[in-house]
Amino acid sequence: VKCPSCNAEIADKAIVCYRCGAPTTATGAVRRKDAASGSRGRLIVLLVVLAGLVGLLLFTYLR
Numbered sequence: 001v002k003c004p005s006c007n008a009e010i011a012d013k014a015i016v017c018y019r020c021g022a023p024t025t026a027t028g029a030v031r032r033k034d035a036a037s038g039s040r041g042r043l044i045v046l047l048v049v050l051a052g053l054v055g056l057l058l059f060t061y062l063r
């Protein structure tokens, strides 16, 4: 593939360009995927916290 920044020919699996250090387009896609899974992880944490709060409320009311 060619570097989007300096047009140097770099390996397909290269994460950054060896010549100018610019990240390849594939890295951008991976980063977007990471961001998506990160927000999903935050949603799961939110659900767990909500479930814990509901459990705590039920525990408090049932006593």
Ligand SMILES: [Zn+2]
Residues within 6 Å of the ligand: 003, 004, 005, 006, 007, 008, 017, 018, 019, 020, 021, 022
């Ligand atoms: Zn480059």
